[in-house]
Amino acid sequence: MSKSxxxxxxxxxxxxxxxxAETIRIAVxxxxxxxxxxxxxxxxxxxxxxxxxxxxxxxxxxVKYEFDWKDYSSGSPITNQMLANxxxxxxxxxxxxxxxxxxxxxxxxxxxxxxxxxxxxxxxxGNAVVVPVKSDIYSFKDLQGKSISVPVGSAAWGMTLKALxxxxxxxxxxxxxxxxxxxxxxIAQGKIDAHADxxxxxxxxxxxxxxxxIYDGSEAKVPYxxxxxxxxxxxxxxxxxxxxxxxxxxxxxxWVRKDPVMAATMLEKWTGVEKEVQYLxxxxxxxxxxxxxxxxxxxxxxxxxxxxxxxxxQIPPLDFKKWIDETYIKQAYADMKLxxxxxxxxxxxxxxxxxxxxxxxxxxxxxxxxxxxxVKAMLTAAKKYQAEGKLLSSYVYDKxxxxxxFGKVAFYVKDKKGVMTxxxxxxxxxxxxxxxxxxxxxxxxxxxxxxxxxxxxxxxLRLAMQ
Amino acid sequence: xxxxxxNVVRQALRAKWRMLVSISLGFVLLYYLLILAxxxxxxxxxxxxxxxxxxxxxxxxxxxxxxxLLDAVxxxxxxxWLEAGYKNPRYYGVATWSYMILPLKMIxxxxxxxxxxxxxxxxxxxxxxxxxxxxxxxxxxAGIGSGLVGLTSVTLTWVVCCATPxxxxxxxxxxxxxxxxxxxxxxxxxxxxxGMLVMMWVVVQQARRLRDSALLIENTNNNxxxxxx
Numbered sequence: 205m206s207k208s209x210x211x212x213x214x215x216x217x218x219x220x221x222x223x224x225a226e227t228i229r230i231a232v233x234x235x236x237x238x239x240x241x242x243x244x245x246x247x248x249x250x251x252x253x254x255x256x257x258x259x260x261x262x263x264x265x266x267v268k269y270e271f272d273w274k275d276y277s278s279g280s281p282i283t284n285q286m287l288a289n290x291x292x293x294x295x296x297x298x299x300x301x302x303x304x305x306x307x308x309x310x311x312x313x314x315x316x317x318x319x320x321x322x323x324x325x326x327x328x329x330g331n332a333v334v335v336p337v338k339s340d341i342y343s344f345k346d347l348q349g350k351s352i353s354v355p356v357g358s359a360a361w362g363m364t365l366k367a368l369x370x371x372x373x374x375x376x377x378x379x380x381x382x383x384x385x386x387x388x389x390x391i392a393q394g395k396i397d398a399h400a401d402x403x404x405x406x407x408x409x410x411x412x413x414x415x416x417x418i419y420d421g422s423e424a425k426v427p428y429x430x431x432x433x434x435x436x437x438x439x440x441x442x443x444x445x446x447x448x449x450x451x452x453x454x455x456x457x458x459w460v461r462k463d464p465v466m467a468a469t470m471l472e473k474w475t476g477v478e479k480e481v482q483y484l485x486x487x488x489x490x491x492x493x494x495x496x497x498x499x500x501x502x503x504x505x506x507x508x509x510x511x512x513x514x515x516x517x518q519i520p521p522l523d524f525k526k527w528i529d530e531t532y533i534k535q536a537y538a539d540m541k542l543x544x545x546x547x548x549x550x551x552x553x554x555x556x557x558x559x560x561x562x563x564x565x566x567x568x569x570x571x572x573x574x575x576x577x578x579v580k581a582m583l584t585a586a587k588k589y590q591a592e593g594k595l596l597s598s599y600v601y602d603k604x605x606x607x608x609x610f611g612k613v614a615f616y617v618k619d620k621k622g623v624m625t626x627x628x629x630x631x632x633x634x635x636x637x638x639x640x641x642x643x644x645x646x647x648x649x650x651x652x653x654x655x656x657x658x659x660x661x662x663x664x665l666r667l668a669m670q
Numbered sequence: 671x672x673x674x675x676x677n678v679v680r681q682a683l684r685a686k687w688r689m690l691v692s693i694s695l696g697f698v699l700l701y702y703l704l705i706l707a708x709x710x711x712x713x714x715x716x717x718x719x720x721x722x723x724x725x726x727x728x729x730x731x732x733x734x735x736x737x738x739l740l741d742a743v744x745x746x747x748x749x750x751w752l753e754a755g756y757k758n759p760r761y762y763g764v765a766t767w768s769y770m771i772l773p774l775k776m777i778x779x780x781x782x783x784x785x786x787x788x789x790x791x792x793x794x795x796x797x798x799x800x801x802x803x804x805x806x807x808x809x810x811x812a813g814i815g816s817g818l819v820g821l822t823s824v825t826l827t828w829v830v831c832c833a834t835p836x837x838x839x840x841x842x843x844x845x846x847x848x849x850x851x852x853x854x855x856x857x858x859x860x861x862x863x864x865g866m867l868v869m870m871w872v873v874v875q876q877a878r879r880l881r882d883s884a885l886l887i888e889n890t891n892n893n894x895x896x897x898x899x
Contacts, residue, residue: 237764288732288745288749289731289732311738311741312740314736314741356842380842383764383767384764385764386713386766386767476762
């Protein structure tokens, strides 16, 4: 091709691109296997919520929006893809968020902004340590001299390090780096003493009957949270698009709260993660609270996480003031006529909330969710539904932490009056039984007991009426 | 002296170019095949997916979105060209492990392959011409140098939330405890650099030995008694 031809072609290309409408890319890195990210990922993708709020006037009058949703199983590759200019938004957990901010600030010309939260648990539930279901390990302290696998760099890793520190066990447990699916497979095959992971992996192991929790993140007492980051150059160029994205995040939270059963069912369809597991997070009294506000407590938690990462992994410093930007989420709240300051102050504490809720639930194959006034009543019904093949799952609350549990993995204490109380960990159940003179059982025995006591109770009632 | 050295090296490489090319390319090929085989053995899984990335388009995207070239280059280093691994169907198709070929991260491996090829070519030329075997120490050092670069150039990734470079992830995957792997992490670049230096030193030493032998023969020939008659 001659030089003049090249020039003409270039000019033509330039002219044609000028006459075309601008295309704005909205490339989002999300995690369909991480429940805490759903309100800024899979939900807004599948419901098309961002499209609903995108600006269509002024400088956006003639633009075309082009979506690119990329699904990842962890936060780290999202950061790499954001650095490589392939993603504009990223949704991830606290530790990967820190790495994201620090890695970008380490460069000379790039930055990200932490613009909103997605979900949290104030005490740190969501991360947990799981042992093979048949293991004779019942408490974290039993892990001394043993091996624990964990995805290094994740929030679960931070929780593990803190738990080891808190219990004076640092250096006394062999930590191995392991991805969630490999860790879950190893637990199923009993190849590792314990595996620490983030949500929903621990619950998946419990639901599938392969693993049992011995330590919940709430014991570490550091909030567990997820959030949204966006490239700063993108946010400066298209601030209205960022606000639209965050409006969709707010709407996604409302959609879940409106009907958690339907949300759990849809989420199973979209992500493959079982609806019974999803319900554990998104139902009333569930582990997770969807909330896009950025609370002072989150910043404290993130600063703590950064210190852990800096100590263990020598990650670069992070200027939190430069990184955290509430402008966009505040604007989204204002546009939707919502009170940001009010929501920012609210901190949902499952340990307190569960006392206001029915103590047990069953997910019946035909009837959906059934609530019960007592654990014993639920266990009686569970036995019947199990025999009929209609029991999808049962739920109770851990007496010690208020954490919502699968009924089948809980330890039950039946006291002298026949009252059943549920616990996540055996040592807690043992202690309670010691105090109340009760007996510790697991689901099968508890169901038998409840069913018998149920009949006794009815007989006693009939006699009294006569 | 240096001219003599270069001349001898040139002659040796010209004479043994087939060996040079086959060892250089063979090393690179073997290296990546070995990593793949080690991963397959470690996890007892055969890769069930393969992705070929448009690496040139990705480089262009990095350059267009990164104002500073100093930032863009290290980001480009992490761009893969080829990716293969195992997606676990029992756990929602999440990739358990991935084996990657990153063109820019191949550079140290190619350089080491080339240096190994040069060492082999020079040694063979020296042996054929002057019956001179390479020192055992040189062979050991060549092994150490290539081993160090090989170790720190492993491009395996793992679906974990960490920011550790791939070579440390590889160590963890192969059974090293996370704490030890993280302790080693900061010295990765130093190890690569040391490995390169060792390998270069070995090649230079071999070239010097070859030059000395060549000079010795030349001097012997020059000082020989003229044939009378």
